[in-house]
Amino acid sequence: MVYVCEKCKFVFERQGEVTNCPGCGSGHIRPADEAECRQYIEERKRARG
Ligand SMILES: [Zn+2]
Known part of the structure; x- marks a missing residue:
C-alpha cells in the first residue's frame, strides 16, 4: 500500500x-490515488536504474 503525507507530500510504501x-x-496521511501510485512506482524504478 502506498501512502501520501498531506503535510510534507512525502510518498511512501508500507505493509x-x-x-x-x-x-x-504528521498524522495527516492518506492512501495514494492511482496516479500517485503510478508515479511512486516509476520513480522507484528510475532510482534503481
Ligand atoms: Zn510528512
Missing part, C-alpha cells in the same frame, strides 16, 4: 496500517 508520516511525523 499494513500506518498512522504517521515517517518523514515529518
